[in-house]
Amino acid sequence: MSTTIRFGSDGTRVQQPRFRGSLFRHVITGLLLAGLAPGASGIAQQNAVAVPGLAGKHALGAEDVGELLLGELMCHACHAGLATRETSRQQGPDLTDVGARIAPEYLVRYIADPAGTHRGTKMPSVLHAEPAARRQEIATAIAAFLIDRSPHRFATEAIAAEEAAAGETLFHEVGCIVCHSPRRPALPEGKMPSPNRGQVDLSVMRQKYSLESLSDFLYLPSRIRPSGRMPDLGLSKAEARALASALIGVGPDRGSAATPSTERVDEGRRYFVAYRCSSCHALDNVESERPRIVISTSTGGCLSASASDSPRYALDDAQRDALAQSIAAPERTVSDEQQIDWTLTAFNCFGCHERGQSGGVSPELDPYFTTSEPELGDEARLPPPLTGVGAKLRGDWLREVVFGSGSVRHYMHTRMPRFEEAALGSLPERLGRVDDIEDFPMPIPEGKEANRLRDGGRELLGKPGLSCISCHDFNGKPSAGFAGIDLVDTAERLEPTWFARFLLKPQSFRRGTVMPEYWPGGVAVQPDILEGETEAQIQALWNYLAQGRTARDPVGIRGEPSVLTVTDTVSTYRGRSRIAGFRGIAVGHPGGVNFAFDAQNGSLAAIWLGEFVSVNWSSQGAGDFNPRSRPIELARDVAFVRLESPDAPWPLRPQTSKEKPVNPDPIYPRQHGYRFEGYAFGEGNVPTLRYRSGAVRIEDRCEADPSSDPPRLIRHLRFVSPEADALTFRLLAGAIEARSKSVSEVSGLRLRVPDVPTRLRRSSESEAELLLELALPAGELLLRIDYEILR
Amino acid sequence: MKSCADLVLRCTLGALLLSATAATQDLGSRWGTAEREREYYRVVKLPTPEGAVIEAGAFEVLPDGRIAVGTRRGDIYLLSGVDEAKPDPSYDLFASGLDEIFGIAHRDGALYVTQSCELTRITDQDGDGRADRFKTISDAWGYENYHEYAFGSKFDPAGNLYVALGLSESYHSRALFRGWVLQVTPEGETIPYASGLRSPAGIGPNEHGSLFCIESQGPWNSSCSLKAVRRGGFLGHPVSFNWYRFAPSMGAAPQQPESGSRVLREVERIPELVPYAVIFPYIRMGRSISGFTVDRTGGSFGPFENQMFLGDFTLSLIMRATTEQVKGVWQGACYPFREGLSTGILNVAFTPGGNLVCGGTNRGWPVRGRLPFALERLEWTGEMPFEILRVSIRQDGFDVEFTQPVDAKTGRDLNSYRLGTFTHIYHAGYGGPEVDQTIPEVKAVRLSADRRTATIVLDELIRGHVYELDLGALRSKGGGPLLHQHAYYTVNEIPD
Numbered sequence A: 001m002s003t004t005i006r007f008g009s010d011g012t013r014v015q016q017p018r019f020r021g022s023l024f025r026h027v028i029t030g031l032l033l034a035g036l037a038p039g040a041s042g043i044a045q046q047n048a049v050a051v052p053g054l055a056g057k058h059a060l061g062a063e064d065v066g067e068l069l070l071g072e073l074m075c076h077a078c079h080a081g082l083a084t085r086e087t088s089r090q091q092g093p094d095l096t097d098v099g100a101r102i103a104p105e106y107l108v109r110y111i112a113d114p115a116g117t118h119r120g121t122k123m124p125s126v127l128h129a130e131p132a133a134r135r136q137e138i139a140t141a142i143a144a145f146l147i148d149r150s151p152h153r154f155a156t157e158a159i160a161a162e163e164a165a166a167g168e169t170l171f172h173e174v175g176c177i178v179c180h181s182p183r184r185p186a187l188p189e190g191k192m193p194s195p196n197r198g199q200v201d202l203s204v205m206r207q208k209y210s211l212e213s214l215s216d217f218l219y220l221p222s223r224i225r226p227s228g229r230m231p232d233l234g235l236s237k238a239e240a241r242a243l244a245s246a247l248i249g250v251g252p253d254r255g256s257a258a259t260p261s262t263e264r265v266d267e268g269r270r271y272f273v274a275y276r277c278s279s280c281h282a283l284d285n286v287e288s289e290r291p292r293i294v295i296s297t298s299t300g301g302c303l304s305a306s307a308s309d310s311p312r313y314a315l316d317d318a319q320r321d322a323l324a325q326s327i328a329a330p331e332r333t334v335s336d337e338q339q340i341d342w343t344l345t346a347f348n349c350f351g352c353h354e355r356g357q358s359g360g361v362s363p364e365l366d367p368y369f370t371t372s373e374p375e376l377g378d379e380a381r382l383p384p385p386l387t388g389v390g391a392k393l394r395g396d397w398l399r400e401v402v403f404g405s406g407s408v409r410h411y412m413h414t415r416m417p418r419f420e421e422a423a424l425g426s427l428p429e430r431l432g433r434v435d436d437i438e439d440f441p442m443p444i445p446e447g448k449e450a451n452r453l454r455d456g457g458r459e460l461l462g463k464p465g466l467s468c469i470s471c472h473d474f475n476g477k478p479s480a481g482f483a484g485i486d487l488v489d490t491a492e493r494l495e496p497t498w499f500a501r502f503l504l505k506p507q508s509f510r511r512g513t514v515m516p517e518y519w520p521g522g523v524a525v526q527p528d529i530l531e532g533e534t535e536a537q538i539q540a541l542w543n544y545l546a547q548g549r550t551a552r553d554p555v556g557i558r559g560e561p562s563v564l565t566v567t568d569t570v571s572t573y574r575g576r577s578r579i580a581g582f583r584g585i586a587v588g589h590p591g592g593v594n595f596a597f598d599a600q601n602g603s604l605a606a607i608w609l610g611e612f613v614s615v616n617w618s619s620q621g622a623g624d625f626n627p628r629s630r631p632i633e634l635a636r637d638v639a640f641v642r643l644e645s646p647d648a649p650w651p652l653r654p655q656t657s658k659e660k661p662v663n664p665d666p667i668y669p670r671q672h673g674y675r676f677e678g679y680a681f682g683e684g685n686v687p688t689l690r691y692r693s694g695a696v697r698i699e700d701r702c703e704a705d706p707s708s709d710p711p712r713l714i715r716h717l718r719f720v721s722p723e724a725d726a727l728t729f730r731l732l733a734g735a736i737e738a739r740s741k742s743v744s745e746v747s748g749l750r751l752r753v754p755d756v757p758t759r760l761r762r763s764s765e766s767e768a769e770l771l772l773e774l775a776l777p778a779g780e781l782l783l784r785i786d787y788e789i790l791r
Numbered sequence B: 001m002k003s004c005a006d007l008v009l010r011c012t013l014g015a016l017l018l019s020a021t022a023a024t025q026d027l028g029s030r031w032g033t034a035e036r037e038r039e040y041y042r043v044v045k046l047p048t049p050e051g052a053v054i055e056a057g058a059f060e061v062l063p064d065g066r067i068a069v070g071t072r073r074g075d076i077y078l079l080s081g082v083d084e085a086k087p088d089p090s091y092d093l094f095a096s097g098l099d100e101i102f103g104i105a106h107r108d109g110a111l112y113v114t115q116s117c118e119l120t121r122i123t124d125q126d127g128d129g130r131a132d133r134f135k136t137i138s139d140a141w142g143y144e145n146y147h148e149y150a151f152g153s154k155f156d157p158a159g160n161l162y163v164a165l166g167l168s169e170s171y172h173s174r175a176l177f178r179g180w181v182l183q184v185t186p187e188g189e190t191i192p193y194a195s196g197l198r199s200p201a202g203i204g205p206n207e208h209g210s211l212f213c214i215e216s217q218g219p220w221n222s223s224c225s226l227k228a229v230r231r232g233g234f235l236g237h238p239v240s241f242n243w244y245r246f247a248p249s250m251g252a253a254p255q256q257p258e259s260g261s262r263v264l265r266e267v268e269r270i271p272e273l274v275p276y277a278v279i280f281p282y283i284r285m286g287r288s289i290s291g292f293t294v295d296r297t298g299g300s301f302g303p304f305e306n307q308m309f310l311g312d313f314t315l316s317l318i319m320r321a322t323t324e325q326v327k328g329v330w331q332g333a334c335y336p337f338r339e340g341l342s343t344g345i346l347n348v349a350f351t352p353g354g355n356l357v358c359g360g361t362n363r364g365w366p367v368r369g370r371l372p373f374a375l376e377r378l379e380w381t382g383e384m385p386f387e388i389l390r391v392s393i394r395q396d397g398f399d400v401e402f403t404q405p406v407d408a409k410t411g412r413d414l415n416s417y418r419l420g421t422f423t424h425i426y427h428a429g430y431g432g433p434e435v436d437q438t439i440p441e442v443k444a445v446r447l448s449a450d451r452r453t454a455t456i457v458l459d460e461l462i463r464g465h466v467y468e469l470d471l472g473a474l475r476s477k478g479g480g481p482l483l484h485q486h487a488y489y490t491v492n493e494i495p496d
Helices: A023-032 A062-072 A104-112 A132-148 A161-173 A211-219 A237-248 A265-274 A317-328 A336-346 A395-403 A427-434 A447-461 A487-493 A496-504 A534-545 B005-021 B238-246 B263-269 B408-412
Strands: A293-295 A562-564 A571-574 A584-589 A593-598 A603-609 A613-616 A624-627 A674-681 A687-693 A696-705 A712-721 A725-734 A743-746 A749-752 A758-762 A768-776 A779-789 B041-045 B056-061 B067-071 B076-080 B090-095 B101-107 B110-115 B119-123 B133-138 B150-152 B161-165 B181-184 B190-195 B203-205 B211-215 B224-228 B278-280 B289-294 B308-312 B317-326 B329-338 B345-350 B356-361 B373-380 B388-394 B397-402 B418-424 B434-438 B442-447 B453-458 B466-470 B486-490
Touching: A062 A317, A062 A336, A104 A132, A132 A265, A161 A237, A211 A237, A336 A427, A395 A427, A447 A534, A487 A534, A496 A534, A584 A624, A584 A687, A584 A696, A593 A624, A593 A696, A593 A712, A603 A779, A712 A768, A725 A743, A768 A779, B041 B329, B056 B110, B056 B289, B056 B345, B056 B356, B067 B101, B090 B110, B101 B161, B110 B150, B110 B161, B133 B181, B161 B203, B190 B238, B203 B289, B211 B289, B224 B317, B224 B329, B278 B317, B278 B329, B278 B486, B308 B345, B308 B356, B317 B345, B317 B388, B329 B388, B388 B466, B388 B486, B397 B466, B408 B442
Parallel strands: B056 B101, B101 B150, B289 B345
Antiparallel strands: A562 A613, A571 A584, A584 A593, A593 A603, A613 A624, A674 A687, A674 B133, A687 A696, A696 A712, A712 A779, A725 A768, A743 A749, A749 A779, A758 A768, B041 B373, B056 B067, B067 B076, B076 B090, B101 B110, B110 B119, B119 B133, B150 B161, B161 B181, B181 B190, B203 B211, B211 B224, B224 B278, B289 B308, B308 B317, B317 B329, B329 B486, B345 B356, B356 B373, B388 B397, B397 B453, B418 B434, B418 B466, B442 B453, B466 B486
């Protein structure tokens, strides 16, 4: 037995595995059987630890690779004296509820033989020295212990084919294939990419997970794996479930797992402690003292293919060599650039992004990267390069992109994952420190000069100008051409110098970009704006964009008006409007008969046919509504009054003017007994408007009859009066033409009124009021009025 | 008293720095603390359903734990799952077609919703999850002009609701009770309650249960402020005096204040005038402060239990405030809390899980946050920030409480406590400069036994001044600097 690890030489207390005094016996036995232990000789290369970033295009030398592997394998969990790098701050998966997350059979198999069960796993075998039967026994006990202390139990659920199909699409679109092998060709007739040893194997998902546990993991990976190698792809719950369905796959029912025996729980706990599982795995109230073993050799111990008393990692020769080189190397200080390289490799940022000579989407995976805006070229589907990104993005935006949900490329199907701050917190800062760009003067002037530049910028951005808005949205308003990045928050995201340098030479930042060069050789192609001065034009664009959302829209871009449409039920909308006052209510019936009610005064204010309303939700718009076609407008004065005498003038609503803007009669029409009391939806969401005139309650409901000729609105009024009462109802005012006792017309509207005392009261030669004298009994009175819409 | 030249110099430097760093919208510089704030309070985005525009203007937590969100577009959504580790809430559209919602209160299964046009009791009578009955509770105010917003409170213990009404076009009072606070009783009666608002943006109780509202900078308001709403009170802007004749219970209109004076000087003449309780120095502490709430989370939001949290629309940030009553007058302090939210904040609320949900829009006015609308959750990471917990007044200075014990050396060093003061001109002009600056002398500092409170003795306290504390040199017991080194205390009265 060649001992390659010295215990406790650094003076720290070391707890050696001690268990029933038999562990060492088994170790010895294991030694004798070393040749038979899993992977003991000539580790099967295809089982070797998978680190996706190391299989890609990175710039690390063997020593750096070793340093990175020390972190990935969590060597620090047991070993003292290793420099703690950012990329080393790892923890193993949280085992708190592992009994609910992972199928019991799988758990046993995996503990007994990690790499043999899950190809590429980073978990070492701690039982490799035990004979197979004993391995199984210990693994079963540990599993029983873990399952016993899990609050929930593992249960499978049927996979829906439809969800699985949606999940397959997500898998190949959002970016999973960068670290995991694609499951189908990018194109229907295409070839499968060749397998890549760096990719993390997903073939065990069906044996390992339940739909629920895998969905939960995909939804929020950091809850289980806090180190963030598996990042959060911003999946919604439904997406996570779909993706999990795809990974587990449709198949025969796997049945519910048998509840494991609890007999061996205590034993399992002791094994868990003895084998120091908690060095890597957080588990409440289970701590085995972390050994602090100083590495004294770069070939033995965990790196040995035959040592039996250390955990055995599935390493290939190159990995072993790299680790050995790194361990043997003298301690060194790490530059920002080096740490950036490690981080971008460890988290496989290079799988999607180029930075300098490193990284970028591999040619085989390239066809999997797609976009909804193919006309914008490759940059619409391939994640942007990180070359110089620290000089490109403002620090707070860069943090938002890496740790938050900052994203502007809505057309790109691949998603930028959200990483854990604890895992790579200093990356943005380091990028900011090392990346630099040639200076460009970018003054922020004030007063007239500011206005000159902003106006110039607005002109350049719009049409004709440089017509940036042909390919870029602006302030949420769509470009007439391609839906390129919305420019409105440019200054919130970008550094001004980078912006200027990018405009001057877009191709030098992104080969093949569709972004045109408007200042070739430093000469402006647009000679008329700001006298064609290159510097002034670029400064102008920046100064204009720096206004953010307060910037006036560039010429040529137009917001779509918000249109409310009526579908199969009635739509009721409250808002101010020219036709119904500030307390307006618009009501649209299916079939295109619409009206507006002025709830301030209690009057039917307008009727129109066709589409319902557009509403103003742009800028400060309070949602004011406008009919989509020309309405028939009616008088908006209070409609029900107790007139003092038959000749008493009708109380008209107060008018204000520019000269006299203050409401001269602010309690109108309350002093005439009117109160609005709201509305209730009935069948088909038809609103019944409720109001009062004194003690009389009025319910006002309109039905539409769009198919009659002419189309009509049928108004049902219900009066409920505690005692006999009399009300005058001013049904119409204006240029009324009485066709008969019961039929009157006014501006395109024909009214049929019921048989109640009615009089037409002339207010001028051309104007009149149609007054209905309502004698209300104690109790209820019903009235129906038909509004026939003639135009 | 020292000369105020030092402060003037600091202010000038501040202004220079500001113009150099204000790269974008002239919104004013950031606090610059966002990166450190993240360690203690995380901003977590609440995804919204595709296609839905949710410009939150009001929140209410329902008895079943769902959160009702009322929007500028007039929708009410009921949200479940807001407190989940990674939230993906479900949104049930409860009502739509309403008119700019800035208040929701729940009682007995009904939502009392303040829209611009009225206060409405909204219920679902047939139990299908969609509102079907909209009963007008009060519309006893004029609504006839641009910028006439209405903000509604929650119920007070007696069952009253309060509505704060902005002026017409933000300058005038052209329709009934614009610029007033109205009380709506459980019986549905509407009672004029106080006059003199300009452009309120939130109304509700302070941490002691007394009614407050937030006011925006403008005429007669040199800065945003928290105002105590006293029955019969006049809250500072006299343009709405024309409605006293419609409010007999309020008595005669107060005397006109004199433009160019100081608030406390006018209080001597005008007993109805309520001094502004907490002044938020303009830009340093918000530019258009909006909805506020009180932390009653029992500590799950960190150390600020029983303090007020306020959002700011323009700067997309959250601030804190504490108040106390001295000689019957409300006053208190405000503190920076968290910047870097994604949109203009219109309102905030604590969730059942003890997180602060913040929402709003950046539509219509300049806003730092880049998203057209957003719902976000502020959550405490569990790490204890080193913060000024509370500033309260003493007869000869202030007690400054901290969230962690302070380091003995810097804590006892008089130079760790830099103070400046100013007041505002009380005038009809829009906004106003900080004037009458002084630099008070710190004569003594005492630390409490647990070193969590520093008692500062000053040479003089001046009524009507805002005391700006800068404790940048102070260190915690662990050696770290304050997360936010500033606090601003408005002195209206001095205890005996």
